[in-house]
Structures are given as structure tokens and as C-alpha cells.
Amino acid sequence: xxxxxxxxxxxxxxxxxxxxxxxxxxxxxxxxxxxxxxxxxxxxxxxxxxxxxxxxxxxxxxxxxxxxxxxxxxxxxxxxxxxxxxxxxxxxxxxxxxxxxxxxxxxxxxxxxxxxxxxxxxxxxxxxxxxxxxxxxxxxxxxxxxxxxxxxxxxxxxxxxxxxxxxxxx
Amino acid sequence: xxxxxxxxxxxxxxxxxxxxxxxxxxxxxxxxxxxxxxxxxxxxxxxxxxxxxxxxxxxxxxxxxxxxxxxxxxxxxxxxxxxxxxxxxxxxxxxxxxxxxxxxxxxxxxxxxxxxxxxxxxxxxxxxxxxxxxxxxxxxxxxxxxxxxxxxxxxxxxxxxxxxxxxxxx
Numbered sequence: 214x215x216x217x218x219x220x221x222x223x224x225x226x227x228x229x230x231x232x233x234x235x236x237x238x239x240x241x242x243x244x245x246x247x248x249x250x251x252x253x254x255x256x257x258x259x260x261x262x263x264x265x266x267x268x269x270x271x272x273x274x275x276x277x278x279x280x281x282x283x284x285x286x287x288x289x290x291x292x293x294x295x296x297x298x299x300x301x302x303x304x305x306x307x308x309x310x311x312x313x314x315x316x317x318x319x320x321x322x323x324x325x326x327x328x329x330x331x332x333x334x335x336x337x338x339x340x341x342x343x344x345x346x347x348x349x350x351x352x353x354x355x356x357x358x359x360x361x362x363x364x365x366x367x368x369x370x371x372x373x374x375x376x377x378x379x380x381x382x383x
Numbered sequence: 384x385x386x387x388x389x390x391x392x393x394x395x396x397x398x399x400x401x402x403x404x405x406x407x408x409x410x411x412x413x414x415x416x417x418x419x420x421x422x423x424x425x426x427x428x429x430x431x432x433x434x435x436x437x438x439x440x441x442x443x444x445x446x447x448x449x450x451x452x453x454x455x456x457x458x459x460x461x462x463x464x465x466x467x468x469x470x471x472x473x474x475x476x477x478x479x480x481x482x483x484x485x486x487x488x489x490x491x492x493x494x495x496x497x498x499x500x501x502x503x504x505x506x507x508x509x510x511x512x513x514x515x516x517x518x519x520x521x522x523x524x525x526x527x528x529x530x531x532x533x534x535x536x537x538x539x540x541x542x543x544x545x546x547x548x549x550x551x552x553x
Contacts, residue, residue, distance in 0.1 A: 294511070296527050298468060298547040332531065337502055339509050339531055341464070341543055357466050359529050359545045361502065361509055373511055375529045377468040377547040 257335040262369075263328065266340055266362060269369050270326040277313065278323045286310035289371045290363055296375035323347040326358075338362045338369065344376060355379045427505040432539075433498065436510055436532055439539050440496040447483065448493050456480035459541045460533055466545035493517040496528075508532045508539065514546060525549045 269288065276284035286306045289295070295303040295312055303312045325345040332339050339361055346354040358376035362369045439458065446454035456479045459465070465473040465482055473482045495515040502509050509531055516524040528546035532539045 296529070296547065299549070299551040301549045302527050332507055334504070337509075339507075339543075341531075357472050357545065359466070359531070359543060361511075361529070373509075373529060375527065375545050375547065377466065377545065379469070379471045381469040382552050 259331060259333070259338075262333065262335075262338050263331045265369055266331060266338060267328050269362075270328060270342070273371075274324050274326055277317065280317055282310050282314040282317060285313045289374070290365060293371055294373050296373065298377050320348045321346050321353070322349055333362075336364055337372070429501060429503070429508075432503065432505075432508050433501045435539055436501060436508060437498050439532070440498060440512070443541075444494050444496055447487070450487055452480050452484040452487060455483045459544070460535060463541055464543050466543065468547050490518045491516050491523070492519055503532075506534055507542070 273285060273288055276288070286309045289306055289309050291306050292304070293306065293309060295309045297303070297312065300312075303309055323346070325347075327343045329341045329343060331341075339359065342358050342360070344356050344358055345352055346356075356376050356378045358374065360371055360375075361373035363372035364370075443455060443458055446458070456476045459476055459479050461476050462474070463476065463479060465479045467473070467482065470482075473479055493516070495517075497513045499511045499513060501511075509529065512528050512530070514526050514528055515522055516526075526546050526548045528544065530541055530545075531543035533542035534540075
């Protein structure tokens with residue numbers, strides 16, 4: 214081998230080495246992108262979650278007003294707690310369905326739900342809100358509530374639901 | 384310049400190029416480490432938060448039982464809401480202090496608070512719990528509550544507090 218040919222091969226080998234060594238490093242920005250893609254906390258929008266919860270409340274009210282207690286109960290998680298005045302916490306979808314049917318049968322024909330504020334992340338959101346109850350179109354009660362919403366299969370479900378009346382019982 | 388010397392210089396230049404090009408990439412793992420270090424969510428312990436909230440509830444009960452309504456009110460954030468049955472939400476520490484004093488003056492001598500479960504992160508925790516009220520040592524009411532706790536200056540403070548009675552008013 215001539216000396217010039219040796220240097221030529223050496224230069225070529227170093228070029229290949231430098232390209233392949235740098236290729237290993239080139240992968241890292243891709244890894245970073247993947248990391249970001251698998252960190253949904255960065256892309257979570259509380260404003261969007263609020264809109265979704267307002268929509269879920271509209272559905273809740275529509276189903277309640279139509280007398281569909283099974284439909285309302287299906288908006289709760291299977292292990293939800295419905296925490297109403299005058300009873301220990303009512304646990305589980307089946308018992309919640311009975312409680313909702315009971316409220317409806319007591320003469321409450323319509324409920325209005327108004328979201329005030331929400332806090333949370335992509336898995337759980339706490340909502341503070343106000344409610345109004347009607348009997349044959351006449352307002353009979355007004356109250357406040359807190360709901361802990363849980364995301365299940367991409368849908369917000371009521372997981373804890375507590376409320377009370379603003380009206381004095383005296 | 385001799386041909387062999389040219390190849391020698393070329394080889395050296397490529398070596399420098401490959402080292403300097405790769406040095407740029409070497410910084411990236413450090414950036415990744417910094418990213419992890421500034422993510423406190425990774426180190427948050429819900430179990431620890433639960434203990435801290437149980438302790439805050441003990442302090443709440445002690446202050447209430449001693450008749451220190453100002454001390455109780457100081458456990459709330461300045462913009463807190465106290466959401467009791469029979470009244471619209473009571474907003475702000477000063478109004479909450481009056482409400483606590485009112486409950487105490489109505490004859491409720493003691494409160495017991497029992498944490499059932501907590502959910503949340505290092506900034507906000509939701510607590511589900513049970514309460515018992517006593518009048519001169521006799522249990523007169525039992526209920527359930529949800530509190531949204533907010534961390535302020537390293538201390539958990541009540542930010543939203545809603546509760547109702549398990550007892551039927553009939």
C-alpha cells in the first residue's frame with residue numbers, strides 16, 4: 214500500500230466514524246419529543262375541561278328533566294358517592310339511580326346546574342357550582358355543590374357529588 | 384505540500400470536526416436531567432399529604448372545641464368559601480370566623496373530623512370525610528364533607544369546604 218493511499222483510507226474511515234458517532238447522538242432530540250408526547254400534563258387545558266364539564270352537566274340536567282334516572286346514574290363512576298342532605302353517602306351506580314328516581318318522584322321536575330369554577334388535571338377535576346330545583350316550573354330550592362369528576366375511557370364521570378341547600382329549614 | 388502530508392492534515396481536520404460535532408450533542412442528556420429535576424410532581428407523596436391534612440383537621444377540631452373561632456378561620460385561605468346548609472356560600476376569612484362563632488354559640492361544643500380519602504397533587508388536595516357534632520358531650524349530628532385544600536406558604540389551608548347532615552330533617 215502506498216503512503217498516500219493509506220492516508221486516503223484513514224480519512225475515509227474517520228469520516229464514516231464521525232458520521233456514525235454523530236448519528237447516535239442525533240436520536241436524542243427524537244427521544245425528547247417522545248417524552249413530551251407522553252407527558253399529557255403539558256398539554257392539558259383546564260379551560261377545555263371546564264367546557265367538557267359544563268357539557269356533562271347539560272346532559273345530566275336533560276336526562277334528569279326527562280325522568281331518565283338510569284341515564285343520570287350512568288354519568289357517575291361505578292364506585293361513585295352521592296352525598297345528599299338527610300342520608301349517609303349513597304355508594305354505587307345502582308343506589309344512586311334509586312336516589313335520583315326518589316328525588317324525581319318527590320316532585321322535583323327540573324334541575325339547573327351552573328359551574329362556577331374548576332380545578333384539577335387531566336385525570337380529576339373538582340367543580341364548584343350552584344343548583345336550582347323546580348317543581349312544576351316553580352323554583353323551590355337553590356343550593357351549592359362540589360363535584361369531583363374522574364376521567365374514565367375519555368369521558369368525565371361524577372366520582373364524588375356533595376350538595377346542600379341555601380334555604381334555611383326554619 | 385506533499386500528497387501524504389495533505390492526507391495527514393485532512394485526517395486531522397476530520398478528527399477535530401467529528402469530536403466538536405459530537406460535543407454539541409453531549410449536552411443534551413444534561414438538559415434532560417434538568418427537566419426531571421424541575422418536575423416536583425415526581426416527588427409528591429399523597430400519603431404524606433393525607434397525614435398533613437389529618438393533622439390540620441386535628442388542629443381545626445382543637446381550636447373549635449376551645450371556642451377559638453379566629454384560630455379556626457385562620458386555617459382557611461383569605462378567599463375561602465364555607466358552604467354550609469341553610470345559607471349561600473360564606474366567602475372570606477372574616478365572614479367564616481362569624482359563621483364558626485355562630486355555630487359554636489348555637490350550642491355545638493365539639494366537632495370530630497375523620498378523613499376518609501384524599502386525591503390531588505402538591506398544590507391542591509381534595510378530601511372526603513365524615514364529621515360528628517356534639518352538644519354538651521352528646522352526639523347531636525353526623526354528616527359528611529368535601530374540602531378542597533390549597534397549599535399556601537407550605538401549609539395546607541381550607542379553600543372550599545362543603546358539608547351536610549346525614550340526619551333527615553323530618
